[in-house]
Amino acid sequence: MKRTPIIALDFPSPDEALGFLDRMPSGLWVKVGMELYLQNGPGIVGKLKDRGHDVFLDLKLHDIPNTVGRAMEGLARVGADLVNVHAAGGSDMMRRALDGLEAGTPPGQKRPELIAVTQLTSTGEEQMNREQGIPGILMDSVVRYARLADEAGLDGVVCSVLEASAIRDACGEEFLKVTPGIRLADDDTHDQKRVATPADAARAGSTHIVVGRAITRAADPAAAYETVKRQWEES
Numbered sequence: 001m002k003r004t005p006i007i008a009l010d011f012p013s014p015d016e017a018l019g020f021l022d023r024m025p026s027g028l029w030v031k032v033g034m035e036l037y038l039q040n041g042p043g044i045v046g047k048l049k050d051r052g053h054d055v056f057l058d059l060k061l062h063d064i065p066n067t068v069g070r071a072m073e074g075l076a077r078v079g080a081d082l083v084n085v086h087a088a089g090g091s092d093m094m095r096r097a098l099d100g101l102e103a104g105t106p107p108g109q110k111r112p113e114l115i116a117v118t119q120l121t122s123t124g125e126e127q128m129n130r131e132q133g134i135p136g137i138l139m140d141s142v143v144r145y146a147r148l149a150d151e152a153g154l155d156g157v158v159c160s161v162l163e164a165s166a167i168r169d170a171c172g173e174e175f176l177k178v179t180p181g182i183r184l185a186d187d188d189t190h191d192q193k194r195v196a197t198p199a200d201a202a203r204a205g206s207t208h209i210v211v212g213r214a215i216t217r218a219a220d221p222a223a224a225y226e227t228v229k230r231q232w233e234e235s
């Protein structure tokens with residue numbers, strides 16, 4: 001995969017997402033999340049692929065193994081390069097997701113890579129302890145989910161930059177560490193709890209960074225993208 005930031009296209013309509021991309025460089029990595037996909041359907045993925053972008057379809061499936069497996073079989077035909085589930089769904093669910101993707105990938109095409117969300121980057125340790133009832137430090141929970149995903153045969157995880165190097169130690173260099181919660185210095189953190197800069201991410205061993213509002217809501221999105229990319233590539 002290309003070492004380029006993944007831009008989160010958190011827009012309500014294809015017109016807004018594609019209009020935004022008209023003002024950006026070509027051949028990007030982009031992320032389609034629930035906001036865009038659930039209101040507009042799978043057609044947006046094909047439109048982005050036709051424009052030469054790589055697509056991370058971030059739907060974070062989490063249900064019983066049979067349901068997730070069958071859903072993934074369908075998603076394999078949508079044309080995304082990268083898809084995901086929640087690791088909290090368990091190892092059987094993750095294995096069935098992978099089986100579904102393999103079964104659904106059209107002959108001659110590459111199976112989308114599959115990663116698992118560990119702990120959302122909007123979750124803090126105190127919240128995890130109190131609301132999820134998971135005692136101890138958040139890092140341990142994230143690494144535990146990463147090992148589970150690795151053992152289930154997944155290609156990697158979504159985690160924050162703060163856990164990337166521990167996951168590299170536990171699961172290896174090749175295992176994907178896709179890290180949202182990216183902010184430039186002095187940016188508003190919004191609803192994110194575990195944030196870091198693109199330079200931090202490069203040093204920590206993230207394989208991909210996901211950047212939304214720091215680019216899409218910037219006064220000059222193309223300039224913000226170039227700043228993020230430079231920090232990410234140079235560190």
Ligand SMILES: O=c1ccn([C@@H]2O[C@H](COP(=O)(O)O)[C@@H](O)[C@H]2O)c(=O)[nH]1
Nearest residue numbers: 008033119120121180181210211212213
């Ligand atoms: O743990 C996670 C998993 C996914 N996301 C998604 O990434 C972007 C981040 O947007 P920002 O505007 O850069 O905060 C967003 O689409 C989330 O759904 C995440 O943030 N954390």
